[in-house]
Structures are given as structure tokens and as C-alpha cells.
Amino acid sequence: MQGSVSVTMKAPAEQIWNLVADVRNTGRFSPEVMEAEWLDGAAGPAVGARFRGHVRRNEIGPVYWTTCRVTACETGREFGFEVLLGDRAVNNWHYRFTPVDGSTEVTESFRFNDSAVMRLFAVVGGQLRRRRNNRDMRKTLERIRAVVEAEN
Template sequence: MSFLVKPLGGEVSVHMKAPVEEVWALVSDVTRIGEFSPETFEAEWTHGATGPAVGARFRGHVRRNGVGPVYWTPCTVTACVPDEVFEFGVGLEGNPLNTWGYRMAPENGGTRVTEYFRLTPAWYMRGYWLVLGRLRGRTNERGMRTTLERMKAVLEGVSES
């Protein structure tokens, strides 16, 4: 059945009036995520990592939906192609619960940026998605749009009022 192999996730795209190199520098600098994300308010490189590279590790300080407990999540960079893609798995190295990433492509004198997430297709994550997927998907899509719009404002030099 096709629903068994269907990706569990979503994505949001925003056009930014900025060169792809500037967008890449911003999305791949995890130490700045707290400026943009409604859920992850800080992140830091760990295990000797100092910047984006496949296998580099960092941890994010998260408060789900802006409420509830605060916790640290371990992350590992899984794809890192300058000016094209920055992706990381959330969870223990080699066993992520989900994957988040950014794809970038030049478009109309700027950059089309797509933020996406995918849940690991394990049976327990499929069960979670079956029960809470629609709600969680909408929440994640709102959060991704907020993140991208805040990044856009910084890259385009627009101040939020």
C-alpha cells in the first residue's frame, strides 16, 4: 500500500530577495536559530564541531509550541552542500526521530528557500503521525513559515514592528 511508504512530513517555501550564499550562511549557522524559530530558542555546536559539515553535531534548546517543558535535543548534520541544502537529524546519532532541512535555489534574482521535516518511518512514528499528524503537521508548517519569514526579514533588511 502506498501510504506505508509515503513520507511523514511537510514543507514550506518562501522567496527571499537575497543571494543564495547569504541564505546558506544564515540557515547553516545553527547558533542563530533562536532569532528565528518559535520553538528552538538556542543551539550550540557540540563534540568539537564548529560549523556545518556532514556528521557535525549540535544540540538545540527547545520549548514545544512555546509552552511546556524546556529540553535539549541532540542533532547531527546529515546533508551539507553549500548554497543548496542543509539538513540534520534530531535524536541520537544514527537513529534520528525526525529530520529537518533547508533547500535553496536561485530564483528571480533571489533565492527560493524550502524548509522541510520528515519523521523517521518507524512503526511508532507512523502511529504518532496517524493520531497526531494533521495537528502536528499544521503546527510545524506554521513554525516553518514563521522561521522563514523572520529569516527573510533579516536578509532583506526589513525590521519587524
């Protein structure tokens, strides 16, 4: 299961990337993630860096922490991370930044890893989760756009 949303922002890609790739900003923009912090002495984004996010699922609960690992980190171009269950990735989030006529198209996407559990989830409740993720990705991107466009 996967999904993506794109929003064009009147700001340079690097400016937007700086907000997104510093996961400590996540709570400002995400409807479900309240806060995030770097782990293991990481001071910022780099492939392999780990962080944890404090999540309030569906904005009401349950509330829990997830551990994540950065999988893509190229300033002004892309930022991605996987959500871990133990040492195993279960979900992947990715941002791509594409310059377009003086603006930047930002695409946020998610993809659940293929497994028997996730295939079952896709049948049982996956469509609701996909719809929620798509709605929340749009909210996240719109909130980021409001910040970066106010700064320019």
C-alpha cells in the same frame, strides 16, 4: 509524516545559507528552538557535525534539549540535519536554496522517520504536529527573509 514550506527572498543563496547553517542562529528565527550550540568541538556546519538545540515545544513547553547531526551541507544549496533519540534518527529537517530571478527560493521541510511509533503518532496527534510544523516553518522563513532583505 512530512511537510514543507517555501518562501522567496530577495537575497543571494549563500547569504541565507550562512544564517541557516550556523545553528547558533536558530533561536533568532525558530518559534520553538530557543538556542543551539555545536558539540564535540565542531566550529561550524559539516556533514556529521553534531549540535544540540534547546526546544520549547509549542512555544510553551515542555522544555528540553535535542541532539542533532548534520546530514547535508553544501554552501548556498542545501543544509539538513537529523534529530536523534540516542543514536537513532527520528526526524529530519532540510533546507534547499534555489536561485530564482535574482532572488532565492528557500524551502524548509521535515520528515519523520518511518517506524511503528511514528505511524501511531501520525494517527493520534500527527495532523496537529504537521500543522504546527508548517506554521512554524513559515514563521522561521519569514523571520529569515526580514533579516536578509534588510541587509540588502
